[in-house]
Amino acid sequence: xxxxxxxxxxxxxxxxxxxxxxxxxxxxxxxxxxxxxxxxxxxxxxxxxxxxxxxxxxxxxxxxxxxxxxxxxxxxxxxxxxxxxxxxxxxxxxxxxxxxxxxxxxxxxxxxxxxxxxxxxxxxxxxxxxxxxxxxxxxxxxxxxxxxxxxxxxxxxxxxxxxxxxxxxxxxxxxxxxxxxxxxxxxxxxx
Amino acid sequence: xxxxxxxxxxxxxxxxxxxxxxxxxxxxxxxxxxxxxxxxxxxxxxxxxxxxxxxxxxxxxxxxxxxxxxxxxxxxxxxxxxxxxxxxxxxxxxxxxxxxxxxxxxxxxxxxxxxxxxxxxxxxxxxxxxxxxxxxxxxxxxxxxxxxxxxxxxxxxxxxxxxxxxxxxxxxxxxxxxxxxxxxxxxxxxx
DNA sequence: ATCCGTAAGAGACGCATCGTCTCTAAGGAG
DNA sequence: CTCCTTAGAGACGATGCGTCTCTTACGGAT
Numbered sequence: 047x048x049x050x051x052x053x054x055x056x057x058x059x060x061x062x063x064x065x066x067x068x069x070x071x072x073x074x075x076x077x078x079x080x081x082x083x084x085x086x087x088x089x090x091x092x093x094x095x096x097x098x099x100x101x102x103x104x105x106x107x108x109x110x111x112x113x114x115x116x117x118x119x120x121x122x123x124x125x126x127x128x129x130x131x132x133x134x135x136x137x138x139x140x141x142x143x144x145x146x147x148x149x150x151x152x153x154x155x156x157x158x159x160x161x162x163x164x165x166x167x168x169x170x171x172x173x174x175x176x177x178x179x180x181x182x183x184x185x186x187x188x189x190x191x192x193x194x195x196x197x198x199x200x201x202x203x204x205x206x207x208x209x210x211x212x213x214x215x216x217x218x219x220x221x222x223x224x225x226x227x228x229x230x231x232x233x234x235x236x237x
Numbered sequence: 238x239x240x241x242x243x244x245x246x247x248x249x250x251x252x253x254x255x256x257x258x259x260x261x262x263x264x265x266x267x268x269x270x271x272x273x274x275x276x277x278x279x280x281x282x283x284x285x286x287x288x289x290x291x292x293x294x295x296x297x298x299x300x301x302x303x304x305x306x307x308x309x310x311x312x313x314x315x316x317x318x319x320x321x322x323x324x325x326x327x328x329x330x331x332x333x334x335x336x337x338x339x340x341x342x343x344x345x346x347x348x349x350x351x352x353x354x355x356x357x358x359x360x361x362x363x364x365x366x367x368x369x370x371x372x373x374x375x376x377x378x379x380x381x382x383x384x385x386x387x388x389x390x391x392x393x394x395x396x397x398x399x400x401x402x403x404x405x406x407x408x409x410x411x412x413x414x415x416x417x418x419x420x421x422x423x424x425x426x427x428x
Numbered sequence: 429a430t431c432c433g434t435a436a437g438a439g440a441c442g443c444a445t446c447g448t449c450t451c452t453a454a455g456g457a458g
Numbered sequence: 459c460t461c462c463t464t465a466g467a468g469a470c471g472a473t474g475c476g477t478c479t480c481t482t483a484c485g486g487a488t
Contacts, residue, residue: 052436052483076345079474090438095476150348154267154341157400164398192391192414200387203394207355209348223383224419231422243454243465270445281466286447 053089062087062094066108075105075151102156105148113140120170126178126229130221133170134201138212141205149206167198175229184230197225244280253278253285257299266296266342293347296339304331311361317369317420321412324361325392329403332396340397358389366420375421388416 053061065087069078080101084091098104121132141149152159171194172187179187197220205212244252256278260269271292275282289295312323332340343350362385363378370378388411396403 054436054484058436080476081474084438089436091476092438092478093436096435100476146348147345150341150345153397154338154345157337157341190410190414192410196387196391196415199391199394200383202398203390206344206397207393219381219383223381224387227419227422228415231418245455245465249465271447272445275466279466281468282447283449283467284465287464291447 058089058093059097060111062089062097062104063108063111066104067112070105070108070148074145075148078105080104100155102152102159105152106156106159109144113143120173122174122177124181126174126181126183127221127226129174129178130171130197130225131217133167133174134197134217134220137198137201138205138217142211146206146209153206164199164202168195171195171198178229189229193225193228196228197221200224249280249284250288251302253280253288253295254299254302257295258303261296261299261339265336266339269296271295291346293343293350296343297347297350300335311364313365313368315372317365317372317374318412318417320365320369321362321388321416322408324358324365325388325408325411328389328392329396329408333402337396337400344397355390355393359386362386362389369420380420384416384419387419388412391415 062083066078066083069083069086073082078101080091080094083104084094087093094104098107121129121136123129123132168191175184175189175194176187178184200220201212201217204216253274257269257274260274260277264273269292271282271285274295275285278284285295289298312320312327314320314323359382366375366380366385367378369375391411392403392408395407
């Protein structure tokens with residue numbers, strides 16, 4: 047017998063998500079088709095459509111299944127600079143495995159899904175800055191959101207537009223030329 | 238007679254690009270089809286494919302035809318803050334007429350076309366900063382590229398990710414919380 | 429242990445659109 | 459006036475979507 051037995055529940059779901067992920071890595075996002083994923087998982091399209099309404103949802107689910115929550119633990123190295131660099135490095139690594147094509151595709155077809163991550167990133171940065179202020183590294187933790195998210199947003203922008211993988215110097219430049227000056231400068235917030 | 242005479246050359250091209258633009262405004266990017274554009278221009282698809290290889294090229298051409306060069310004249314109001322705000326405002330306006338769906342779609346299907354604009358923006362900002370330094374508004378015009386492009390890149394990021402039209406307060410926040418502190422802070426560039 | 433309902437596995441279906449190909453005839457170049 | 463390019467129109471095969479249908483495995487309820 048070819049097919050020993052039918053898969054069900056969580057077991058089946060894992061197979062489907064793995065198939066989607068493999069297909070994503072091999073063919074990219076735009077050329078990923080539901081039929082190819084179904085075929086790779088040795089099942090029918092209906093099994094996919096029963097769980098996810100479209101390609102975008104399936105792919106997002108596959109990404110989550112593969113790499114887990116994106117904003118897991120907040121780095122805490124004891125140095126503000128190192129903490130921020132660690133966050134940026136993590137973003138860059140993640141982007142590296144996906145590639146620009148996948149991100150562009152997802153942004154176009156599932157624009158409502160990414161903002162979530164993008165918002166939560168502010169929380170991570172807030173924690174890092176708060177710790178740095180408590181250590182006395184910077185004058186205050188009272189930093190505008192705009193500044194908190196500046197480095198991560200600029201990195202995201204860079205990854206979306208630059209055709210090439212992110213250079214290590216980009217990360218240090220973001221921290222040293224933009225982020226640190228902004229949070230460490232003695233700034234009175236004008237009312 | 239329905240069709241008085243055949244269009245040719247530049248005349249025909251203009252009709253095609255106008256049709257593409259109208260279609261873009263009405264149905265958006267992803268739902269824009271070559272057949273619809275051809276039909277609207279009262280011609281066949283081959284006429285389109287003879288000039289542009291695909292949807293992305295056609296749409297980009299239509300945008301250029303409609304709105305001309307993107308980085309035209311550099312604002313020169315006499316105030317650094319007002320100059321930068323003017324640049325950001327112009328970006329926001331342009332984005333407003335297109336809408337996020339079009340930009341996302343283009344980014345996904347024609348990722349090589351936008352970097353051009355994105356690079357030239359640095360030149361505009363460099364000019365503005367240079368003038369401000371000559372007026373004595375800021376200590377030096379020797380500002381890293383990273384800083385020069387920070388405001389425009391952050392705005393672009395915002396437009397891509399925020400689901401909503403850009404609030405006026407976003408522009409002022411970018412200038413007052415990020416850009417001006419970066420260029421006006423007395424910074425020694427550490428070697 | 430048996431029954432039954434849910435859902436897996438498989439594929440056909442209609443639809444939309446792509447990009448190519450074909451055909452006729454218009455109209456500018458010579 | 460003739461010829462050659464190409465506009466205008468539509469047919470075509472291929473692809474993939476999302477839905478529907480059908481059979482049958484399996485696991486929970488009795």
